[in-house]
Structures are given as structure tokens and as C-alpha cells.
Amino acid sequence: MCCSRYLKTIMFISTGTIFAVGAAILGVGIWVTVDADSLLDFLDAPPELVGYLLIGLGLVLTFIGFLGCCGAVRESRYMLLTFFIIILLIFIAEVAGGIWLLVSRAGVKKLLEDINEKVVVSLKEHYGGPDDEAFTTSWNTTMDTLECCGYNNYTDFYGSPHVNMTDLYPIECCKEGTYCDVVRAAVDANSGCLPKLETLIKDNALMGAVALGVCGFEIAALVMSMVLYTKVGQSD
Structure with a gap:
């Protein structure tokens, strides 16, 4: 019981953070879409296109954060399972993309x-x-x-x-x-x-650390959501 409560707290905080980050990205996306004179012009990229991409990313992160956070608090097996499936699909896509980057130079x-x-x-x-x-x-x-x-x-x-x-x-x-x-x-x-x-990126190991951190977080989220899913099923 104590372990379950501890997992719920960790998952609530972590998924709540995802929700907050998604909301922030969503806000930036809306700002970029409205502000046609954004600094994104230096890449000659349509601000509206970049804005829509940020809005899409923000909505996805907000939805994922909501599922995990609400699923943990309400002990909803449906939300926890949906959260698990989405994170798993994202993780598989990231692994596939990483393999492609390594193989298809x-x-x-x-x-x-x-x-x-x-x-x-x-x-x-x-x-x-x-x-x-x-x-x-x-x-x-x-x-x-x-x-x-x-x-x-x-x-x-x-x-x-x-x-x-x-x-x-x-x-x-x-x-x-x-x-x-x-x-x-x-x-x-x-x-x-x-x-x-290129020099800046090569000299900055932070990007690699962030990538590893993201993968580690996703694995932890998969484990926590499945453990909670199982415990909720046992208590029903």
C-alpha cells in the first residue's frame, strides 16, 4: 500500500510536469502563429507552420500529462493503459529514429x-x-x-x-x-x-545527456504506469 502511494505521488509529479511543459509549448506555438515577425524568420521558415507544429506538440504533451496525472490520482486502469500505450509508441519511434540516424548516414x-x-x-x-x-x-x-x-x-x-x-x-x-x-x-x-x-554541438555533451534522460524517464513512466495498472486491477 505504501509502495503504491509512493508510485502514485512520483507519477503525479512527473506527469504533472509533462502537462505544464506541454501547456508552455502550446502557448509558445500560439504566440509564434500569431506573431508573423518572429525571429524564426532568419531560417526563412513560415512562422505559421512552425507555430502549428509547436501547437501540435504542446497538445500531445498536455494530453499525455493529463492521462498519466489523472490516471494515477483516480486510479483509472483505462487512463493508465492508454498512457502506457502512447509512451510505448513514442519510445519505439525514438529507438527506430535513432537506429535510422546511425545506419542511414x-x-x-x-x-x-x-x-x-x-x-x-x-x-x-x-x-x-x-x-x-x-x-x-x-x-x-x-x-x-x-x-x-x-x-x-x-x-x-x-x-x-x-x-x-x-x-x-x-x-x-x-x-x-x-x-x-x-x-x-x-x-x-x-x-x-x-x-x-557543428562545433558547438560537438562540444556540448548536454544534448546526449538530455536524450538519455528522456529515454530513462520514458522507461520509468512505462514501469510505473504498468505497476499501478496491475495494483489497481488487484484491488478491484
Whole structure:
């Protein structure tokens, strides 16, 4: 009895946290959908699309958190079983995705190349354009923060409205902090943002720890929900 009460308390707290996180993500998704001038513009991604994805994720997490939390408190076998099935499906999908990432490196490389091409094209078409101030400002902020230039390097700005109008490259592309032409940029340019991001990710072991933590939490949730499900069945 004491063990059952302890499990109920842990599951209530953990699933309640999931519910709160889901609600927060849902709120951010709604904000991004409403705010078309979001900083997401720097990736040239439609804010509405990203907003809908966040809303969907928020709704799923909120629903999962509600099932686990309410199922534990009310000792509902139906809710606990539904919670178990959903978490199990998510866990299987994550394992399958991890295996795919390890085995299909060519697919991952192709995906990165597609993203690369999309971002570079958006830079050439919109950076410095009279109707693309939000896009330009977002990229300037990103480059200034990471001390990088373009997605790959300064050549990403070839043909952009800014270069076409000024024959100069962005201040962030030049280590001296001033606008520079192609000759100086070729010698004195900061590296691209993609290599900086790759280095940042490689040097940051936190992502791996978070992934392991998520998997560990899911396994614990599966065990707790099934144990409670069994105990509730025995008490009926």
C-alpha cells in the first residue's frame, strides 16, 4: 500500500510536469502563429507552420500529462493503459529514429545538404532586401552572436540585394567589424555559422545527456504506469 502511494505521488509529479511543459509549448506555438515577425524568420521558415507544429506538440504533451496525472490520482486502469500505450509508441519511434540516424548516414547528409541549399538561396534572395528587414536583422543578430558569416561562409551573400546595392559584405563577415569588399572578405572573413553550430554541438555533451534522460524517464513512466495498472486491477 505504501509502495503504491509512493508510485502514485512520483507519477503525479512527473506527469504533472509533462502537462505544464506541454501547456508552455502550446502557448509558445500560439504566440509564434500569431506573431508573423518572429525571429524564426532568419531560417526563412513560415512562422505559421512552425507555430502549428509547436501547437501540435504542446497538445500531445498536455494530453499525455493529463492521462498519466489523472490516471494515477483516480486510479483509472483505462487512463493508465492508454498512457502506457502512447509512451510505448513514442519510445519505439525514438529507438527506430535513432537506429535510422546511425545506419542511414547518407540520408542525414542529404537532409543537411537540402537545408544548406534552402538557407543559402534565402540569403541570396532576401538578405538586405527593402522588404526583408526582419529577415536581415535576424541574420545580423545571429551572425553577431555566433561571430560567424553566412551559413557556410561569405560567398553565401553573392548576388544578395545587399551586395548588389553596395558591393560590400555584412559587418559581421569582417573581423575588423566594418563593411568589406570581396577581396578583404576572402582574407579576413569570419567562418560560417554552420561550422560554428557543428562545433558547438560537438562540444556540448548536454544534448546526449538530455536524450538519455528522456529515454530513462520514458522507461520509468512505462514501469510505473504498468505497476499501478496491475495494483489497481488487484484491488478491484
